[in-house]
Amino acid sequence: MHNNDSKKEHHVTGYGTYLLVWVALIGLTSITVTVAGIDFGMVALAIALLIAAIKSSLVINIFMHIKSDEPIFKVFLGVSLFTLIVIFVLTAFDVINR
Amino acid sequence: MSHNEHAIANEQHVHRDDTGAKMGMWLFLFTELLLFGGMFLIYAVYRFQFSDQFRVAALELNTSLGTLNTIILLTSSLTVALAITAIQKKNKFFAIINLVLTLFFALLFMVIKYFEWGSKFEHGIYPGSEELLNKQNGEVLFFGLYYVMTGLHGLHIIIGMALLFWILILVMKDKITHDNFVKMENSGLYWHLVDLIWIFLFPLFYLIH
The missing domain is CATH 1.20.5 (Single alpha-helices involved in coiled-coils or other helix-helix interfaces)
Structure with missing residues (x-):
């Protein structure tokens, strides 16, 4: 087998x-x-x-x-966290400078 | 004949791609992060604008029940992780016990949530209630976000319970084994994500003073 x-x-x-x-x-x-x-x-x-x-x-x-998993999953997670951070930072600039 | 058997045995392995299955799950979790991320973004903006009113509104929430639910959910994350290790170590019995415990903790979480929401409703604080609409704008926003975010999270708990119940049945039927457990692993990932979201919901709603 x-x-x-x-x-x-x-x-x-x-x-x-x-x-x-x-x-x-x-x-x-x-x-x-x-x-x-x-x-x-x-x-x-x-x-x-x-x-x-x-x-x-x-x-x-x-x-x-x-x-302990394959590195590709770290990339997946990194991309999602980076996306979230970009959205939060850009919004923060908008809100603070209004 | 032996050639045929060989072909069947081969076929069972050919159509499985565990890494691919897990990639699909992580991509789905990515969309979940963005879904909740958008809500946390709205929360952040309004908390910045109405920080004092958020503080007043948060005093209405029951910190003890929130803390208890946090501990329950963290423990359910532990038991689901233990169940996966148990399957990997071919310990079916321990896996079943841990899955049942996970389901129990999930149910306990929802029961506590029910009483928590119930007492808010009794005090006349629910979306669209006269009592709530007479409060300041920031407080209305706080409770709106509270109900939508913990409600959506609760919905995830219910979906997670259904998933884990299905996994429990598959384990009992020996459909999930030490060399084929990616369904269980992916359901576990979903459950941990639900836990992760609560890790942020808890301090942001229950611990404002």
Whole structure:
């Protein structure tokens, strides 16, 4: 029987790695909730977004396998993030300079 | 005869392109990012214009329920990831347990959402209500965005539950195995995307003070 054994072995992420990421995600969630209770003004928004970005990168890299997957998926993601950033930055200039 | 068998065995492998299937999924996720991205853009502009009124409106939201739902959704992302590893390690039983847990957490998320929206409705805050329309423009916008964005997210949760239920059945029927699990992987990607969107929805709606 012909099998695709020659195909590249699929990367298997261990249970422990996922558990660690989950602990980190829950930890970051409690940090963001705690920080939101303190009055930091506009800085609070920046901190909240920074923590959300760190959580996203954990989910994308580990849960969604981007770190261990083929490079083409990093390109896909890069293009989408770049598109979003361009749209946000251009809109920000428009709104601020009105 | 043996030639024939060989041909059939070959055919089962020829028509599969896992990388292609995953590329299609990522392209779809790209369109989802733009869909929600557009909404986050509207949110950003109005929050900039009405930052004080957004703060007042956000006080109405229940931070504890929001936090609880965040933890539930993050945990459901963990269980779906564990289920995929379990399938790769040929542990069907552990995969099924984790898929069932994921579905349970998803349902729990929706139940909490139901009570959360329900209490808003009881206080007369729902799209087009007199109580809401008497508020300031920024507050009306805040609740409009809140209902549309968490509503669309909730719809994604329901679609994700249907997908994962289908995956659960395929796993039980041995249609998804350690060497053929791209459907499960793609459904997992969808589920993680739903989680990703919530990671941003949560601080932007529930944590403004």
